[in-house]
Amino acid sequence: MDKVIIIRFCEIGLKGKNRRYFENMLISNIKQSLKDIDYTFLELHNRYVISDFDEMDFDIICDKLKKIAGIHNFSVASVAKNDIDDIEKTVLSVVAEKQGTFKVETNRAEKNFPMISTEVSRYLGGKILANYAKNLKVNVKNPDFIVNVDIREDGQTFIFTDSIKGIGGMPVGSAGRGLLLISGGIDSPVAGYLTAKRGMRIDALHFQSFPYTGEAAKQKVIDLAKIVSEYNGGRLNLHVVSFTKIQEAIHENCPESFMITMMRRFMMRIAERLSKRIGAQAIITGESLGQVASQTIESITSSNSVVTMPVLRPLIMMDKIDIIDISEKIGTYETSILPYEDCCTVFLPKFPAIKPDLNKVLDAESKLDVDALINEAMADIEIIRL
Numbered sequence: 001m002d003k004v005i006i007i008r009f010c011e012i013g014l015k016g017k018n019r020r021y022f023e024n025m026l027i028s029n030i031k032q033s034l035k036d037i038d039y040t041f042l043e044l045h046n047r048y049v050i051s052d053f054d055e056m057d058f059d060i061i062c063d064k065l066k067k068i069a070g071i072h073n074f075s076v077a078s079v080a081k082n083d084i085d086d087i088e089k090t091v092l093s094v095v096a097e098k099q100g101t102f103k104v105e106t107n108r109a110e111k112n113f114p115m116i117s118t119e120v121s122r123y124l125g126g127k128i129l130a131n132y133a134k135n136l137k138v139n140v141k142n143p144d145f146i147v148n149v150d151i152r153e154d155g156q157t158f159i160f161t162d163s164i165k166g167i168g169g170m171p172v173g174s175a176g177r178g179l180l181l182i183s184g185g186i187d188s189p190v191a192g193y194l195t196a197k198r199g200m201r202i203d204a205l206h207f208q209s210f211p212y213t214g215e216a217a218k219q220k221v222i223d224l225a226k227i228v229s230e231y232n233g234g235r236l237n238l239h240v241v242s243f244t245k246i247q248e249a250i251h252e253n254c255p256e257s258f259m260i261t262m263m264r265r266f267m268m269r270i271a272e273r274l275s276k277r278i279g280a281q282a283i284i285t286g287e288s289l290g291q292v293a294s295q296t297i298e299s300i301t302s303s304n305s306v307v308t309m310p311v312l313r314p315l316i317m318m319d320k321i322d323i324i325d326i327s328e329k330i331g332t333y334e335t336s337i338l339p340y341e342d343c344c345t346v347f348l349p350k351f352p353a354i355k356p357d358l359n360k361v362l363d364a365e366s367k368l369d370v371d372a373l374i375n376e377a378m379a380d381i382e383i384i385r386l
Helices: 019-033 055-065 084-094 117-132 187-197 215-229 244-253 256-278 297-304 320-330 358-365 370-378
Strands: 003-009 040-044 047-051 071-081 100-108 136-138 145-151 156-160 177-181 201-208 237-242 282-284 382-385
Touching (some): 003 019, 003 055, 003 156, 019 055, 071 084, 084 117, 084 156, 100 117, 117 136, 117 145, 177 256, 187 201, 187 320, 201 256, 237 370, 244 256, 256 358
Parallel strands (some): 100 136, 201 237
Antiparallel strands (some): 003 047, 040 047, 071 156, 237 382
């Protein structure tokens, strides 16, 4: 029995005259994600069909479709000829192992089919009851499952009962480009995922503190970025900046309590410069209001003050437990909790400023050659293409 995969979008369907732009972006992302697989792609009204794939590739295809922003859900359908006897045979095979209540819904795109939709549904419902009366009962108002019968104009009928949920959102690339500040923690990969889900294609920026942090810490971030890339259209550029000299300069010349505050200000400046270099339109962080000292409104105000471009914080009002739930769902949690330090844990002050006074921060910062430190960090950025 041949099988196909029927893909549906949701929010794209609400678009007006520019809807085709979003559909083309979604189609392109699907094809990019499945570029190493042989299959046939067909556009139908409000949905797409993937067929003619090797059965060995089925699980791979489904796994990739679950990670493509813009897909609402998809179904695995059995294929019959546009012949009532063949449709009946296929329907009986599809429901053979099921139990509970059901209804049959028929869509008859092929208007020359000799039975109308309601007649097909009644006929097939009767055949199901005649064969599986012990396990299945009709319930047209609130069934346990629906037998969907889609009779197409090309001589094929698709039959399916279940749908697999996608991540929803909008196609990656449809909402511009952003630069994600990614650490080795739980929050920033989730922020990247949520941003990509809303259609913004992301690059990532990581600050490394070698030799205070080692290769294992860097590899952890690469592994996290690889996972995020699967939700980012299957690719992501990871930019790695050496942050050691900046941290040492702050540590040697500035009050210890301002260490985190000033680090964040340098990070934002570097992120803005890199964004302009690569054409990113926004900076994305994993900050959640009040979670740590650097994420109070005073600290956020301080770091915001050094940049002019938009700073997106998808997690800003989320509880930690909710962030962890998403990280587990997208597959980053187990990597995020590996015990390797990142640059934010180096020179960590005993009592960081929770509500930094901006005037005092500016006074402390005046002791540093800010531009020279940033220029040196920007001169040797490593790019890892994932």
